[in-house]
Amino acid sequence: MIISDRMQNMQSSPIRKLIPYAQEAEKKGITVFRLNIGQPDIATPKAFLEAIRNYDNDVIAYAHSQGIPPMLESLVRYYKKFDIPLETEDLIVTTGGSEALIFAMMTIANPGDEVIIPEPFYANYNSFATLAGLTVKPVTLKAETGFHFPSVEEIEEKITDKTRAFIIANPSNPTGTVYTKEEVDMITDLAIKHDIMIIADEVYREFVYDGEKYVSFMHRDDALQNVILVDSISKRFSNCGARIGAIGSKNKDVMTNVMKLAQARLSVATLEQVGAAAIVDAPDYDEFMQEAYDEYKLRRDTVYNGLKNIKGVVAEQPKGAFYNVAKLPVDDAEKFIIWLLENFNIDNETILMAPAEGFYATPGLGKNEVRFSYCIKSEELERSMKILEKALEAYPGRTEVE
Amino acid sequence: MIISDRMQNMQSSPIRKLIPYAQEAEKKGITVFRLNIGQPDIATPKAFLEAIRNYDNDVIAYAHSQGIPPMLESLVRYYKKFDIPLETEDLIVTTGGSEALIFAMMTIANPGDEVIIPEPFYANYNSFATLAGLTVKPVTLKAETGFHFPSVEEIEEKITDKTRAFIIANPSNPTGTVYTKEEVDMITDLAIKHDIMIIADEVYREFVYDGEKYVSFMHRDDALQNVILVDSISKRFSNCGARIGAIGSKNKDVMTNVMKLAQARLSVATLEQVGAAAIVDAPDYDEFMQEAYDEYKLRRDTVYNGLKNIKGVVAEQPKGAFYNVAKLPVDDAEKFIIWLLENFNIDNETILMAPAEGFYATPGLGKNEVRFSYCIKSEELERSMKILEKALEAYPGRTEVE
Numbered sequence: 179m180i181i182s183d184r185m186q187n188m189q190s191s192p193i194r195k196l197i198p199y200a201q202e203a204e205k206k207g208i209t210v211f212r213l214n215i216g217q218p219d220i221a222t223p224k225a226f227l228e229a230i231r232n233y234d235n236d237v238i239a240y241a242h243s244q245g246i247p248p249m250l251e252s253l254v255r256y257y258k259k260f261d262i263p264l265e266t267e268d269l270i271v272t273t274g275g276s277e278a279l280i281f282a283m284m285t286i287a288n289p290g291d292e293v294i295i296p297e298p299f300y301a302n303y304n305s306f307a308t309l310a311g312l313t314v315k316p317v318t319l320k321a322e323t324g325f326h327f328p329s330v331e332e333i334e335e336k337i338t339d340k341t342r343a344f345i346i347a348n349p350s351n352p353t354g355t356v357y358t359k360e361e362v363d364m365i366t367d368l369a370i371k372h373d374i375m376i377i378a379d380e381v382y383r384e385f386v387y388d389g390e391k392y393v394s395f396m397h398r399d400d401a402l403q404n405v406i407l408v409d410s411i412s413k414r415f416s417n418c419g420a421r422i423g424a425i426g427s428k429n430k431d432v433m434t435n436v437m438k439l440a441q442a443r444l445s446v447a448t449l450e451q452v453g454a455a456a457i458v459d460a461p462d463y464d465e466f467m468q469e470a471y472d473e474y475k476l477r478r479d480t481v482y483n484g485l486k487n488i489k490g491v492v493a494e495q496p497k498g499a500f501y502n503v504a505k506l507p508v509d510d511a512e513k514f515i516i517w518l519l520e521n522f523n524i525d526n527e528t529i530l531m532a533p534a535e536g537f538y539a540t541p542g543l544g545k546n547e548v549r550f551s552y553c554i555k556s557e558e559l560e561r562s563m564k565i566l567e568k569a570l571e572a573y574p575g576r577t578e579v580e
Numbered sequence: 581m582i583i584s585d586r587m588q589n590m591q592s593s594p595i596r597k598l599i600p601y602a603q604e605a606e607k608k609g610i611t612v613f614r615l616n617i618g619q620p621d622i623a624t625p626k627a628f629l630e631a632i633r634n635y636d637n638d639v640i641a642y643a644h645s646q647g648i649p650p651m652l653e654s655l656v657r658y659y660k661k662f663d664i665p666l667e668t669e670d671l672i673v674t675t676g677g678s679e680a681l682i683f684a685m686m687t688i689a690n691p692g693d694e695v696i697i698p699e700p701f702y703a704n705y706n707s708f709a710t711l712a713g714l715t716v717k718p719v720t721l722k723a724e725t726g727f728h729f730p731s732v733e734e735i736e737e738k739i740t741d742k743t744r745a746f747i748i749a750n751p752s753n754p755t756g757t758v759y760t761k762e763e764v765d766m767i768t769d770l771a772i773k774h775d776i777m778i779i780a781d782e783v784y785r786e787f788v789y790d791g792e793k794y795v796s797f798m799h800r801d802d803a804l805q806n807v808i809l810v811d812s813i814s815k816r817f818s819n820c821g822a823r824i825g826a827i828g829s830k831n832k833d834v835m836t837n838v839m840k841l842a843q844a845r846l847s848v849a850t851l852e853q854v855g856a857a858a859i860v861d862a863p864d865y866d867e868f869m870q871e872a873y874d875e876y877k878l879r880r881d882t883v884y885n886g887l888k889n890i891k892g893v894v895a896e897q898p899k900g901a902f903y904n905v906a907k908l909p910v911d912d913a914e915k916f917i918i919w920l921l922e923n924f925n926i927d928n929e930t931i932l933m934a935p936a937e938g939f940y941a942t943p944g945l946g947k948n949e950v951r952f953s954y955c956i957k958s959e960e961l962e963r964s965m966k967i968l969e970k971a972l973e974a975y976p977g978r979t980e981v982e
Contacts, residue, residue, distance in 0.1 A: 179777050179806065180744065182690045185837040194645075194843060221638035230851065231633045236623035238821040243596075273675050273823070276845040284711060288584050289691055305844035309686060311713070342582065375581050404581065419640040419850030421675070435587040441596060442707035443678040447849045448821030449632065 188308050192301050192536025193549075196512070199519040200530045208523050211562045214532040216351065216500065216551045218416040220470050225460035226417060226453040233452050241445040244437065245271025245424075248455040253409075253424055256458045260383060262396045264407065264426040270436055271424050271446045275381055275410030276302065278425040279345075282377045282406045283310040285435045287342035293377075294336050295345045296327065298352050298503060298537030298544055300379070303345055315341070316539040321505045321547065324494035325353035327361045334368060343375040343406075344368075346395070349382040352537050352549040353503045354478070354496025356386050362393045369404045375432075376401070381410045382499035384467060387475050390497045402428040413500075415457050416470065421447065422454040474500045477552035477559055484563025488570060490578055502550045503534055509575035511535065511548045522569045529562045529569075546577075590710050594703050594938025595951075598914070601921040602932045610925050613964045616934040618753065618902065618953045620818040622872050627862035628819060628855040635854050643847040646839065647673025647826075650857040655811075655826055658860045662785060664798045666809065666828040672838055673826050673848045677783055677812030678704065680827040681747075684779045684808045685712040687837045689744035695779075696738050697747045698729065700754050700905060700939030700946055702781070705747055717743070718941040723907045723949065726896035727755035729763045736770060745777040746770075748797070751784040754939050754951040755905045756880070756898025758788050764795045771806045777834075778803070783812045784901035786869060789877050792899045804830040815902075817859050818872065823849065824856040876902045879954035879961055886965025890972060892980055904952045905936055911977035913937065913950045924971045931964045931971075948979075 193215055200210045244250065250266040257264050272278040279302070287293065289311025295303055297316035307314050315336045319325040327333065344365055349356045357365075369376050378395035386392045395405045410423035427433055457463065478495070481502055485493040490507030508514040512533040522528055534547035552559055570576060595616050602612045646652065652668040659666050674680040681704070689695065691713025697705055699718040709716050717738045721727040729735065746767055751758045759767075771778050780797035788794045797807045812825040829835055859865065880897070883904055887895040892909030910916040914935040924930055936949035954961055972978060 179688060179775055179831075179834075180690070181833055181837050182687055184690070185687050185840060188837075188840045188844070190840060191843045215642075217642055219639060222640045226640065227635070233629070237621060238624045238628065238819045240617075240619050240820040273849075274846060280845075285584055285587050286581060288582070288586070289713065302844045302846075305840070309841075309844075311691065373581055417640045418642040419847065421847065421849045429581075431583055432581075435583050435590075438587060438590045438592060438707070439711075441593045442590070442704045442711075443682075444676060444704075445821065445823065447675075447823040447852050449851065449855075450849050453851075 184308050184311070188305050189301070189536060193532045196515055196519070196530060196533070199516050203519045203528060207526060209527045210519065211527065211529045211554055211558050213550045213552070213554070213562060214530045216413065216553060217418055218413065218553050220416040220473060222417045223415055223457045223460060223463070223466050225456040226415070226420070229456035230449050230453040233449060238448055241448045241451055243440040243445055245269070245446060246448065246451045246455065249451040252455045252458045260392070260394060262394055262407065263402070263428070264396070268428055268433060269424055269426045270433065270440050271422065271451060273423065273446050274412065274421040275379065275408050275423040278408035278410070278423045279303070279306050279377070279379070280309065281425050281436045281439050282408055283307060283312060284439060285432055286375050287312050290340065291342045292338060292340045293343045293345050294341060295539070297539050298534055300347055300351045301536045304539065314539045318540060318543065319353070321492045321494065321503060325350065325355040325503065327357065327364065330364050330368070337368070337372050337374070341372065341374050343377050345377045345379065347379040349386060349392070349498025351382065351499055352501050352534065354499045354501045356390050356392065356498035359391070359393045362395060366395060366398050366401045370401055374404070376405045377408060378405055379408050381413050384414045384471060385474050385500060386498045387478065388497055406432060411454055411457070417454070420450045420454055422450050474552065476556050478502070480556045480559045481550055481552055481563065484560065484566070488567045490570065500552045503547055504550065505547050507570060507576055507578055508546055508573060509577055511546050513575060514573055515548070517573060518569050522572060524565050524568060527561060527565060529565050586710050586713070590707050591703070591938060595934045598917055598921070598932060598935070601918050605921045605930060609928060611929045612921065613929065613931045613956055613960050615952045615954070615956070615964060616932045618815065618955060619820055620815065620955050622818040622875060624819045625817055625859045625862060625865070625868050627858040628817070628822070631858035632851050632855040635851060640850055643850045643853055645842040645847055647671065647848060648850065648853045648857065651853040654857045654860045662794070662796060664796055664809065665804070665830070666798070670830055670835060671826055671828045672835065672842050673824065673853060675825065675848050676814065676823040677781065677810050677825040680810035680812070680825045681705065681708050681779070681781070682711060683827050683838045683841050684810055685709060685714060686841060687834055688777050689714050692742065693744045694740060694742045695745045695747050696735070696743060697941070699941050700936055702749055702753045703938045706941060716941045720942060720945065721755070723894045723896065723905060726898070727752065727757040727905065729759065729766065732766050732770070739770065739774050739776070743774065743776050745779050747779045747781065749781040751788060751900025753784065753901055754903050754936065756901045756903045758792050758794065758900040761793070761795045764797060768797060768800050768803045772803055776806070778807045779810060780807055781810050783815050786816045786873060787876050787902060788900045789880065790899055808834060813856055813859070819856070822852045822856055824852050876954065878958050880904070882958045882961045883952055883954055883965065886962065886968070890969045892972065902954045905949055906952065907949050909972060909978055909980050910948055910975060911979055913948050915977060916975055917950070919975060920971050924974060926967050926970060929963060929967060931967050
């Protein structure tokens with residue numbers, strides 16, 4: 179027997195790979211603040227569990243492959259809040275944003291085709307591209323410019339006759355960057371000009387700070403045939419465990435073919451759809467979203483205020499999501515994190531970050547960068563930044579960032 | 581933009597494609613007995629919803645990518661009942677059997693490689709093989725021999741240097757055939773001899789009748805490195821909507837690589853695992869399984885007793901699952917089914933079957949065959965067989981089976 183090339187080439191999760199070291203530290207009685215993973219700690223809206231508790235069919239049956247009507251309708255009402263013109267017939271409910279990404283990539287590109295992704299990017303884009311046999315062509319973004327896009331020329335030169343799509347997360351995971359209207363327009367114009375698709379991952383659209391405006395790739399009427407939205411309720415509704423996402427497009431060719439995939443895997447979990455469908459119309463919806471927003475904004479400020487006062491750290495104040503990627507004055511971020519977990523604590527507290535190298539496709543990039551996810555309380559984030567500062571002073575592999 | 585070759589090549593579901601005709605009939609006030617789909621009507625064990633209702637964490641968080649420990653442990657206890665030697669470390673919980681099949685195919689074969697599948701087979705094997713870029717080499721089984729295997733020579737000649745696996749459903753969907761120990765051994769010996777894998781889909785293991793014995797591909801100690809079990813609770817626990825399955829193997833290479841896929845898609849729905857984990861240990865488990873068994877056996881008898889009395893129909897009494905594939909004296913089964921839904925009823929009742937052509941990989945086969953799924957009550961099945969008999973007498977495209 180063989181193990182397929184695609185699986186041999188698939189990297190392990192940069193977010194999860196150092197968890198065993200954290201577990202070792204915890205065994206020694208050390209509290210590890212987990213800044214590595216985007217698992218919100220905010221309570222899931224109560225409407226979700228309530229709707230499930232009230233479900234009283236005797237048979238837990240297959241849902242429609244497209245999704246149950248109440249879920250599809252609640253998505254449409256939700257998208258209207260953001261001027262996203264998707265109707266139920268443009269949508270298919272998916273098992274998390276993950277399945278939506280797989281469906282999109284499988285549908286619009288052949289093995290050997292290329293997708294352009296700004297790096298650093300959500301590491302699983304790479305895994306799903308590998309699964310679909312696609313080659314990732316990265317456009318490198320830099321910490322020094324807040325991970326915004328380079329010039330249109332630099333992006334356009336990545337486009338070949340094999341390019342099938344841009345894959346863009348906006349607001350971005352892992353950087354927290356919110357792309358400007360000019361940037362969204364630049365990518366959109368390139369997509370139209372070269373007749374390629376935009377796979378738009380906008381699952382953090384709620385979390386845009388400082389008066390910046392979330393601009394969806396679906397706001398440009400002239401580009402709707404070129405856009406596939408991939409979505410998930412995991413982050414906005416603090417509901418990662420529901421595995422409810424969606425894929426949507428005005429492009430009928432795309433959706434007809436995505437539907438074949440949806441039928442092949444039969445359906446998405448019925449109860450999770452019943453619960454998720456109830457969230458948007460719950461009376462406390464606005465209140466929930468406002469509290470989550472305020473909390474993430476506070477945490478973002480806490481992390482950034484901590485980082486900017488640490489000598490040698492390069493970090494911008496991100497305008498969205500709940501992440502930040504920073505450059506640290508260390509030889510190797512992964513070594514530093516392992517060292518931290520094995521050797522460093524303040525009052526028996528230490529931190530786990532995600533080494534950023536795994537978020538880059540270009541070999542060697544991101545070696546001295548880490549991603550912070552702020553899914554723990556602000557007081558703990560404050561202590562975490564203090565631990566980081568002192569650890570950087572003590573770390574034997576400290577360097578100066580050039 | 582393009583639509584990928586794989587999606588253009590992917591067929592639509594033979595089980596679902598004629599549903600629009602059924603809906604049209606229903607609009608005219610006709611009751612359509614749905615013999616097309618394997619959606620059990622038996623009530624899901626109460627322990628499932630009860631466990632979910634009692635879940636009281638504030639945050640619905642990602643589960644472990646491997647699955648939550650109680651779910652993994654309940655699978656191990658369940659497998660022990662069937663002498664399947666899988667332990668928690670050999671298992672990964674999946675989103676239905678569908679995901680388990682995709683994971684298995686993606687892991688053990690490269691695009692262009694081949695898998696051998698006895699036909700007729702569960703149509704989505706084809707969809708998932710297409711997704712993974714694999715070529716299906718069918719071994720044709722025949723209604724006249726109850727869809728049992730042909731000679732070892734006929735199977736062995738399908739094996740080439742590109743063959744990576746057998747994919748075998750036992751008991752079989754769509755035929756209901758239970759392979760004998762000799763057949764299981766024959767396939768196992770071939771797998772060992774040629775160093776290829778067996779992807780064993782045994783989700784109907786509970787439903788084996790007439791004193792026949794369910795023989796798992798995992799019962800052969802000498803072949804455990806060659807077997808991947810794909811599993812699902814959908815059918816046995818009447819719980820298709822939970823989307824809870826599993827993949828298991830003693831082959832560490834396989835499972836290490838499957839784990840990369842599991843991590844990439846993050847996790848399986850948390851609540852569904854909580855519910856599913858509670859089923860096997862519920863006090864009424866044995867009673868539930870016995871009742872389901874008795875009910876399906878009764879229905880199988882009803883369908884077979886009906887079929888055997890219809891002139892020109894070729895059908896065997898299947899020993900397992902809740903399906904039967906029969907050859908009908910018609911020019912084209914799909915045309916016949918559409919004709920039935922549009923033109924034929926008795927007392928405003930008619931039937932929907934699945935045309936069997938879509939269960940074959942060899943073009944042209946199965947054109948005059950249908951699959952019956954018996955997920956409706958015995959009285960209705962009895963009336964359904966009467967409707968079939970009379971419809972065959974009236975159908976203009978009637979032929980004699982050669």
